[in-house]
Amino acid sequence: MGGMPPAKPASAAPFTPLDFQLVLLRRMADHNADLVEDARHTLGVSVAGMREANRRWQAMRHAPRSRGAVSRYRSILGDPESVTPRRIGDLTCDALLWPVPLWADLRFEVLVAPGGVAWNEWLVRAPGAPAPELRSLADLTPWSCTVDEAARAFAPARPLEGSAPTRWGLAFTAPDGPEGVRRDCAAEFTYGLLQRVAVTGRRP
Template sequence: MTAPFGPREFQLVLLRRMADHQPGLVEEARQELSASAAEMREANRRWQAMVRAPGGRGALRWPVPLWPDLRFEVMVAPGGAVWNEWLVRAPGAPGPELRTVEDLRPWSGTVDEVARAFPPARPMEGGAPTRWALAITAPGTGEPYVAEFTWGLFQRLLPG
């Protein structure tokens, strides 16, 4: 019998995609969860099967223990089609102080937080369904950058 799909397995799904940009942080988190790479792949396989099944996901926002100040949010259209799914700051949880591009650290902020900190941020297409990018400008210097996100959580900053 297969174990229920719970918060641990869901976090492994999130980590699997983040490993492309932050393998060291993902390895630390995977060890914190006492999970093998095979368990991470299996969790992702099960998640993909669940989201493609009739009925899909029932919850619209739920906690993610690895990031206690964040929630995973699913925006659903009438009829159940998923418009967006990503990590957002939990209600009442303080966000990061993002004043300069140097304040951007992996896993430090969400798409919304970075966009508000560096106006006028311009959305860009990400390289995969779970990825987003923002074109931002460094305050003071005017240098262009691209902030990359996986599941809505900041991963890395590239020259623009």
């Protein structure tokens, strides 16, 4: 009999850059639900759509024959915008960058060690994009900066263990208020983007 072929189930549809952005947002929703809600509306996706994208992402990552991280990102995001050699300590690696339309001035960076192993995956400032001016605690608003930007602005900063694989922590001291009182702070980042800052103490 004729007629249209049956539609593919959602799980069989290609996983797209839009789906990947929803995965990033899903991980940020615990700390900044309002910002995530606004971004979801911007992308024109329902709550159920965001949950489904995250479910499919987790299924891909944990599949018995899951492809490597770099191959997975290439299949979803296409060829990287740039591939740049980078030396970190004694290790020479490649930094692969992909655009993330939701954050036009950021890029998703994957650092690939020799042998093709991805050992870091997070958001960074796009090459040539102006970095935020971070002078005090008041400047550290959600989604305002990346890990490396906060670390440089409030050096010396100390890495903290994140509460999940996609989260990073940073401890530093920042001036606060008109008198510039210095506060000890602990910042939490998801996929490298600032989510929240807690004041842990006051310096004399």
